[in-house]
Amino acid sequence: MQVTGKVVVVTGGGNGIGKALCEVFHGAGAARVIVADLDVHSARDVAGPINGAAFKCDVAQEKNVLHVIDETERQFGPIALFCSNAGIGGGFDPMSVNAGGTSDEPFARSWAIHVMAHVYAARHLIPRYKARGGGYFLNTISAAGLLSQVGSPAYSATKHAAVGFAENLAISHRADGIKVSILCPQGVDTNMLRSIPKGPQSGDGDLSPEQVARDALAGIEQETFLILPHPQVLGYMRKKTENYDRWIGGMAKIQAKMREEFGK
Numbered sequence: 001m002q003v004t005g006k007v008v009v010v011t012g013g014g015n016g017i018g019k020a021l022c023e024v025f026h027g028a029g030a031a032r033v034i035v036a037d038l039d040v041h042s043a044r045d046v047a048g049p050i051n052g053a054a055f056k057c058d059v060a061q062e063k064n065v066l067h068v069i070d071e072t073e074r075q076f077g078p079i080a081l082f083c084s085n086a087g088i089g090g091g092f093d094p095m096s097v098n099a100g101g102t103s104d105e106p107f108a109r110s111w112a113i114h115v116m117a118h119v120y121a122a123r124h125l126i127p128r129y130k131a132r133g134g135g136y137f138l139n140t141i142s143a144a145g146l147l148s149q150v151g152s153p154a155y156s157a158t159k160h161a162a163v164g165f166a167e168n169l170a171i172s173h174r175a176d177g178i179k180v181s182i183l184c185p186q187g188v189d190t191n192m193l194r195s196i197p198k199g200p201q202s203g204d205g206d207l208s209p210e211q212v213a214r215d216a217l218a219g220i221e222q223e224t225f226l227i228l229p230h231p232q233v234l235g236y237m238r239k240k241t242e243n244y245d246r247w248i249g250g251m252a253k254i255q256a257k258m259r260e261e262f263g264k
């Protein structure tokens with residue numbers, strides 16, 4: 001799909017990858033870019049220079065997601081591309097002695113933002129997309145959804161669930177002309193990455209959000225399901241499926257090394 005002339009929504013568009021996506025879509029000639037973020041000040045700062053529109057939105061709240069969809073379509077016309085990009089880096093603890101030992105809170109919050117937000121967007125857009133013969137979802141997930149996130153069971157589990165939902169969305173609605181892409185980078189130089197302990201996510205080098213957004217645009221133009229800004233991830237996925245046990249062993253070594261470094 002070409003974004004030229006289209007109405008596009010980006011959640012978590014106030015910072016990092018979302019901000020870069022907004023700017024890249026504007027540069028590619030989108031008719032209007034809607035910046036939806038919990039932090040409305042950042043959303044306004046991003047929307048201003050690109051003649052976009054800003055909405056305050058907590059994607060964990062279904063009514064907030066619906067409000068963004070309704071208001072965008074009322075003010076600017078049909079949404080062609082909805083990017084569920086908002087995410088949080090909760091529940092990171094490389095020194096944890098129990099993967100199930102944290103409180104429920106990081107799991108619940110990550111589930112709401114990384115999974116249910118994607119479900120809400122689909123729930124309210126699919127009937128509209130179907131009625132007009134198609135539409136596009138871009139879901140920012142992570143290489144952690146395909147591999148794992150050493151140091152965060154909550155991030156790993158919810159990003160895997162997000163991949164599972166996106167696959168099902170693409171399968172269920174292919175015949176409706178609805179397209180889905182998942183954006184799965186490793187480390188990207190944003191506030192989120194700076195807020196979590198340094199780890200293997202940066203092993204192949206951190207990319208700039210602008211580079212990741214350009215890769216996302218190219219993937220949408222080619223209508224590719226899996227967008228991998230770090231091409232190395234495909235090799236890691238192959239290793240995982242070739243020999244799951246060996247892959248777990250390798251990841252456990254990375255985990256042990258990380259604990260050792262944090263313990264110093």
Ligand SMILES: NC(=O)c1ccc[n+]([C@@H]2O[C@H](COP(=O)([O-])OP(=O)(O)OC[C@H]3O[C@@H](n4cnc5c(N)ncnc54)[C@H](O)[C@@H]3O)[C@@H](O)[C@H]2O)c1
Pocket residue numbers: 011012013014015016017018036037038039042057058059060085086087088113140141142143184185186187188189190191192193201
């Ligand atoms: N930075 C990385 O290394 C990296 C790697 C892989 C995937 N990701 C994913 O990319 C996405 C964007 O992350 P980023 O690195 O740009 O983070 P960021 O912290 O720079 O930006 C995230 C934005 O989302 C907003 N946000 C947070 N919770 C929200 C909510 N409930 N509702 C609406 N907005 C909310 C924040 O206010 C912020 O503006 C996330 O889904 C993240 O998991 C990031």
